[in-house]
Amino acid sequence: MPRYGMAIDTTKCIGCHSCRVACQNQNGLDYKETFNWIKNRERGVYPSFDKEYIPLQCNHCENAPCQRVCPTGATFTSKEGVVLVNPNTCVGCKYCMEACPYKMRVVDHQLGIVEKCRFCIELVRAGGTPACVSTCPTQVRIFGDLNDPNSEISKFIAQTGALPLRPDLGTSPKIFYKRS
Amino acid sequence: MQESAWGWLIITYLFLAGAGSGAFLAAVACDLLAPDWSKALAKAGSLVSGPLVAIGTLCLVLDLEAGLWEPWRQIYLANNLSSMIAWGVIVLSIFIPIALLYAAALNEIGFIGKFANKYVRPLEIVGSLFALGTATYTGVLIAVVNGVPFWNTPLMPVLFLASAISTGLAAAMIVAAIIDVATIKTLSNFALGHVIFLSVEALVLMLLVFMSLTRSTEAAYSANLLISGLLSPYFWGLVVILGIVVPFFLSVIEYLEYGEMPKALVVGADILVLIGGMSLRALIVFSGTPPQII
Amino acid sequence: MKKPGMSRRKFLIGSAVGGASVVASSYMNFEAWAASEKPVEDVKVTPTLCDGCGNWCAINVYTKGGRIWKAEGIPIAGINHGRVCAKGHALLHEVYNKDRVKSPLKRVGPNKFEPISWEQAYKEIGERLQTIREKYGPESFFLVQYPEGNAGLTNRFINALGSQNSFSHASTCFLPRNIGWWITTGNAKPEQDIEHTRFGLFIGRNLGAGLQLRQLSDMSKAKDRGAKFVVVDPRFSEIAAFAHQWIRIRPGADLALMLALANVIITENLYQKDFVEKYTEGFDEWAEKVKEYTPEWAEQRTDVQKDVIRKLAHDLAEAAPRAFVHRGYHGAMGTQYKNSFQLVRTIGCVNGLLGTFNQRGGMFFAPKVQLGKLDPQKHPAPTVPEGPMVDGSGDPERYPLTPVGLGLTHAIPELAIQGKLKAGFVYHNNPLRTCPNPARVIEGYRKLDLLVSFDYVLSETATLSHYILPESYYLERDDVVHTHLSYQSKQVSIRQAVVKPLYDTKPMVVILNELSQHLGIGEYFNWTLEEYNQAALAPLGVTLDRLKKEGVIDLGGKWEPGEPHFSTASGKLEFVSSILKDNNMPAMPDWEEVLVHPDPKDPHSFRLVHGKQAHLTHTRSINQKYLKEISQLNDMTKVWIHPARAIALGIKDGECMTISNAVGKGRARAMVTEGIHKDCVFLPSGYGVFSRNLRTAFGYGISYNDFLPTYFEPMLGHCMSNEIIVRVEKTVT
């Protein structure tokens, strides 16, 4: 069984938001609702001034607080390690939104439930690539199987030493960032 | 990615559930400790307890989306017992009927009241446990949220419990005064309750804020929001001064000057406690800051 | 609790039976819902071309239950390599935008429109045009467009009417860039083999926002291979975030930097001698000239340290010929400065010194596909009227190098005021918002006796038009066969309808066919799009059916490195240009000052520079909700200002600033950042919609055109859109 994850190379991100809208369309989201965000951060003074664009989305934590607090059990982890929300049992209590330390969940007001990045699981199970990955013009994102040491993502993480955001929060995220 | 997904409905719920369970405890205390001169207060407390918690629960339900549009989904709410909401649902659904029965019993409402009257003691014992549970649980609900470091501390349930008791007492006293103005004089006995629980609340609040300042950057950020930042006028004005300091001193005077204080001030102190309690919930929710992730 | 009005689910209260069964079934299907592909509601895929910007990326558009759903890039397409940008995705939703024009409209009062039939519109336009023709002749007619695939048809139309006044956006976008490259290399748009380069230098070309998806994808691959990229820009652009080094240059001073690079490369003997000897013209003369342009000299002008300049020259030379200085687009060397033409020339010449042409990882000339034409016996083509355009384009006395057919779009208002232009057709263009000084543009366009817009919404220009003939949205129409963006290999592609038109709109070719019958030029449009496209494809051995099925077809003929061929007069890269000499223009790239400077003594005085944002196209896409939300969420209408300058003006980040000059006045909030040169403020260029009929974006943000005087650069006539000095102050409330 694969264990899916993503690697993100922020040194290649130009903040173009293509991934955001690709994802919105793929998942039928309204314009204000999104599963990913591009934040940026400026550092330093010229000539060593730098600005980094950082794509953010659900980290599919191994140890997911959102899942722990979900009263209905609507939030669950799939066999591929993808944290998903069952749209038929979620009541929209938003407890998971509070519990997610990364604040990566949104209310889908059309369905009245709380959703988040779902690693495009239908697409992926059908052999495709997540929408945000395939659309990214600078190939910032690598999606793949963390269990397979020969997958592109595993090699990338091994070579670059990419790390999750705030590993100290103890949730064991499955998105790894190369940031310099 | 939102700062806080919860708004006024949840704040109201946290407040009402606290006040309702506090009122229950106050009623039981009156009924047990001083049955003669505090009957009115026990009755009043029992009367408000159930409805307050029920209205609070209604707010919680109104905050749902799919669970509101398709109410049968609420059946799932107790699916996952590692969730505090699941426990909350269980505790509330037991506590609310007990509180209503207790009110009926003490006030001898209808045949149910007559029937329940026979079981006042058991109702008081079991009810108190669940009241304690409800009051504490509102704090635990947010204390287990590691997504917001400021909330994530065992002090939170203690603070919420203290605040629940003082707001419950206040609610009971106000209703008692409404039912029978004459009782106001005897109510002054209970000003001692305010003195005690407001002190506890103040102490815990102080601990929470000061410990947060060093606990983590985000907790410190939240604490600073309260004591010197954007929310500080509300914190100092509504929670600390109007909600704690003023009613504290009024209660001290009231207690010492037994029965001599103007009635308006007695009730006024209680109203202030309620305002303070509500503001406390609101400010704690609004000051919640997620970890800095980038 | 949100109003469940939008709920896709039905609002079913207390249906106990239903509830129970849902409970039961959901307990059973706990994980199954995601695993089992829900019965796919008839998904259909149609290959077509995006119309979100001039790139025309090839995309597969998916519909679900007949409704547009999503797009994916077509992997083989040379222009986008399977990628789609935010606009490409978001503009799919525009089909359903309520602001669309739903039938032909006639303007009956200020911002008052009456739906009319196509027949009536054609008839009335025909009558009015006839009156104007009788009084002023066909030379008073014009067309203004963003010329893309359909330009062959629209130009045919205006020529058939007897006018050569076909304007494009050139004078507000790229004019000096194209002419500069054409003069220097004989090709107006050389490309760069980014994927295989070792070193790329970008002079104000911000691929990270003025998107070209293929080039970005190639940059990413090159970066993996160890290539280095340096970005010269007064502000830290999006592509600077990707690159290895950012050089914060004083705006308008790039020419000095390039001359100094040439100086170092020549004086230190770093140039590719073989190449220069074999393939260039006038080297010695130019080498002599650039001697004076030392890094020390350039440091004064550019605010870039001489050591940085030297290092840059060395880096370039070391990587050469597997290197390039990007050919640029709009920023820095489009229509920005009085010296932009010289800048482009110099960039061409520095590439010449580095011998990058037709080299792996250097510059190349893209292979071109020759399309077939309609049989002239059966389908006569109109004769193209001789002589220069009314604005002086192609006139030896005025703008000899500015091609007829590009023209100076921002001269139209002046010409209308002078009474030289009387009737206009606007296609896929919005001159009221994209030309300098809106007040002046509005005044000019108002003077016209007839203005006809082909647009899908009531843009600023359409709102002022007498008639609006709505073209079907690109997802609803077929267009002509497309080729010219095939990049490294020969490719042909086509735009085709994904859904049927939602409203009473028509594809452009149908509109032109029908309209021409009423204008007495029907004989030039006696064919269908089908026939036109078949004729176009005939020489390629590709059938229309196949093309429609595949969307993009690769015809081979891939570019390979080798001997460079320059189609200049001399057949070589021209440091010294014979054409320029013949026209009494500076024959060699040389230093030239910009037109205006901010006052160094006045703390309020700034140059106003602008640039694209990746999620917006010019002025036309901010009305799209998904895109506007990106701006709002990320606070992207802010104007950038350097901290030192902001402090001097008492402006803090996020505070409101008033920006003004003789042309206009506006407000914007400040983004205080180290990422910009002290001399300028930066205004993103996608805002400032003033058409009330674009309801999502109306009144949101401001535009640089609000501050840009109407200039005509003396050689080419472009609009010099960075020659703006503004006064910036903290807004007092």
Ligand SMILES: Nc1nc2c(c(=O)[nH]1)N[C@H]1C(S)=C(S)[C@@H](COP(=O)(O)OP(=O)(O)OC[C@H]3O[C@@H](n4cnc5c(=O)[nH]c(N)nc54)[C@H](O)[C@@H]3O)O[C@H]1N2
């Ligand atoms: N304010 C401002 N001015 C600019 C620029 C800028 O960024 N901001 N950029 C400059 C540059 S580089 C350029 S290239 C020019 C571009 O100048 P324009 O081409 O005028 O710019 P757009 O804003 O793209 O306007 C395109 C028009 O086409 C219409 N349109 C869109 N889709 C269709 C369609 O399917 N059919 C038809 N018939 N019409 C359609 C839009 O509604 C809009 O009115 O502007 C220049 N001037």
Ligand SMILES: Nc1nc2c(c(=O)[nH]1)N[C@H]1C(S)=C(S)[C@@H](COP(=O)(O)OP(=O)(O)OC[C@H]3O[C@@H](n4cnc5c(=O)[nH]c(N)nc54)[C@H](O)[C@@H]3O)O[C@H]1N2
């Ligand atoms: N997303 C998106 N992509 C587009 C378009 C679009 O509208 N939206 N339009 C297409 C079209 S028509 C065009 S013309 C291109 C434009 O593509 P570009 O030319 O790359 O884009 P601009 O944003 O106009 O300018 C690029 C940079 O020039 C910088 N600049 C300004 N003044 C100076 C200067 O004096 N010196 C230097 N070195 N730099 C300077 C600006 O800060 C900006 O970062 O993009 C094309 N692609």
Ligand code: SF4
């Ligand atoms: S599409 Fe790629 S480059 Fe653009 S914002 Fe997303 S991750 Fe960054």
Ligand code: SF4
């Ligand atoms: S990032 Fe947040 S939403 Fe995603 S799995 Fe982790 S805790 Fe849950």
Ligand code: SF4
């Ligand atoms: S909103 Fe839905 S997914 Fe989130 S905790 Fe509540 S029931 Fe679970």
Ligand code: SF4
């Ligand atoms: S993986 Fe899929 S669901 Fe997640 S952000 Fe990317 S496109 Fe959206």
Ligand code: SF4
């Ligand atoms: S760059 Fe974006 S908007 Fe332009 S054609 Fe390509 S996908 Fe469409």
Ligand SMILES: [Mo]
């Ligand atoms: Mo352009």
